[in-house]
Amino acid sequence: MTIQTAIDALATLLGDGLTRSKSDLDLHGRSESHFLDCPPDAVAYPVDTAQVAAIVQNCADHACPLIAWGTGTSLEGHSLAVNGGVVVDLSRMNRLLAVNAADMDCVVEPGLTRVALNTALRHTGLFFPVDPGADASLGGMASTRASGTTAVRYGTMRDNVMALEVVLADGRIIRTGSRARKSSAGYDLTGLFVGAEGTLGIITELTLRLRGQPMAVAAAICAFPDVESAVAAVTATIQMGVAVARIELLDTASVAAVNAHSGMSFAVQPHLLLEFHGSDAGVEEDAATFGEIAADHGGTGFARATQTEDRNRLWKMRHDAYYAILASKPGHRAIVTDVCVPVSRLAEAVAETQDDIAASSITGPILGHVGDGNFHAILLIDPASAADRTAAEGLSHRMALRALRLGGTCTGEHGVGMGKLGYMAQEHGTAWDVMGSLKAALDPAGIMNPGKVVRG
Template sequence: MIPADALSELVSMLGERLTTGKSDLALHGRSETWHPEMPPDAVAYPDDTGEVAAIVAVCARHGIPVIGWGTGTALEGHASAPRGGLTVDFRRMDRVLEVAAEDMLVRVQPGCTREALNTELRATGLMFPVDPGANASLGGMASTRASGTTAVRYGTMHDHVRALEVVLADGRVIRTGTRAAKSSAGYDLTALFVGAEGTLGLITELTLKLHGVPEAISAAVCGFDTTEGAIDAVILAMQMGLAPARMEYVDLATVRILNAADDAGLPEMPHLLLEFHGTEEGVAADAARFGEIAADLGGHDYRWATRAEDRTRLWSMRHRAYHTILATRPGATAIVTDVCVPISALGQAIGRATAEIDASPLDGPILGHVGDGNYHAILMVDRADPAEVAEAKRLSDAMVTHALELGGTATGEHGVGLGKLHLMEAEHGRAWDVMGAVKRALDPDGLMNPGKLVRQN
């Protein structure tokens, strides 16, 4: 519980922008997936960095946990409040502060979403390409080091955050990084906070790298006789220097679901969904060359289109796939795997995961960002059935164990949160203790998003 005197301080500072209403608390305790509801004791809605710093300072004096909140789209319980405390919701801090078109940079507040940013950029000829699917807030995307469907060409949030403004656990405000394209000046503190999941401080401003809108864009779909053929096509295309902007895999189970729900019209076989960016000539050449590669590896019904409405339909269908899959079992939730392996090991990893799911009583369609070795199994469960949840966790952990054996990681983009905390030591060994030492140095009382990412004392 938040002490009465601390609550009084916060109310005097924020007025009605500090709430303890049950519905608001419940909303800020929920996860997109299987995690149980863990609400905070209060929710604050700051307007600016000064208010965030003052809020955190109050919490530091009174020993109150602080949890940052963007759009609530994270999948691993990142923003739940297992120890109660105060959730800081950044929805009011959603402005685009500055577009520096000549430098191809933009400054934004953390509550600004990626779609809102790209809408603001429409007249500039620039875009922000990182696309995790959900219309996530940029502060949350930085905090989880998000990526998504376009990472194969453009990279992840790690590659796009040039500088940050951060409120530390004691209320101090620091700036990390500069607008310069590179620096050798000391520790890379920007990289430290990108992916820290709010355990080291609250991000209150981001300077992000932008890209030019490509002259031409083409989307394509291609079915394959086998998963192995699809993955081999991915590997060969990358080796030959093709650089698709998106390169997504969907398995047979997912294809059947998309056909039924979205009238996708895809042949019943594993598929690759692709998108090419560049000049008119370059896009046409890349699409044609990939068609030749696919044909040699069992590809069928290769179709590509340049009309914006066709591309939008394809990627809207792909981005809705998680919820479309869940809809096949009403009332179900999911444990979503997120392993990433070297691309050379991707076929082996997916093949083993498919075999283990087929031998399980659970359904778990597989899809993923295969251009960079990242795949997801949507393990559907009844949250109220302990046996199903335990089986899904077993399958998920088995996939991670195999990924680590292949030189991969437990999470390619979703982050650790609560759901993957138990896997950190297996992946990092003693380096996990070093992460804990960094946490204690910046947050000695363990108040910033406690229970996540690092070893719990």
């Protein structure tokens, strides 16, 4: 029983649905972040749950590692075949199976992306709110418990996945949850698989909670003299109960990069980007309240946008900030951090991180979803420089430890993958061993995305 015998059997089973071409292997061996390439031995393209189950059963019979793949946008090496094996690319399972408008939910296959889903929902008056920035697959978003710019109002994938169909490591197909809005029936298996990063099974169907498209939407932007003032305004806004749908921070370096990349002309100082959802009167009131809070904290240039094209341009700028920062230093790659702290400790965490980066030999613009205490530093390194990598890894390490010291987490939304394994024991203690026990119970041979989330 070897990887090769598993692949030979899959070739008979899948025909053209299995590839070993170098281009496909290279594509599925890359990461969006700094990890070294890890091409798999083969890539399988199932078209339905039955094929996924057959692939899993075959690989279980041959002790062959399996790695589920959505769109490859994850940032902690989640989808890399570190032990070789077969990547299961779910992009051909991309159908919207049902929309239950009266109940405000839908059923999708895992390869459907969030943008494609919202495009299909446009005529229904409903939308799916979780927005990680990248046009990620919904299965991948569930597997990493993704969130993003709208989490401050609508929650993360944890809050928006109602039920799942999952293929377990032995090929069994199970369903978790239901379309009911609540249940007290047994363990929350849906919650177990949301965030498991494909280490316990492969998600083949999702039931998602939908929201009503707001009557009115307004975006806003405001400059601040420093990051501390911007963060203080965020804290005051949240504590006052202002119903912001998004509230994002860009520091001075991020704004400069965005200006150069997107042709903007914002003042080169920290900015908050916001969005308000609700009725016309509610949006107007919330925006006015924030304007007053911003002024109290030194905010200037507060401006609102209600036209769709203006709002889209503003948020495209924010979603493209990562690529703008990369473009600011051609030839560099990024070590992307992701920590989350209680909102009351956010200013402290950001200030200490800024000082740490300023004292280092590399640059690291800061941005993030500060409405829920989640922020990132984009640490830019020359891939050929060992000194750069050492400096960035040291900064990232201290950020994670700082977040834990302040009562937070080493990852607010990117997930564990390989990159955050080193902090799991400190964050979870004995509970990490319990996670390992669950993994051993559901995947005793360790074939499902090995090397991620739990102790190896």
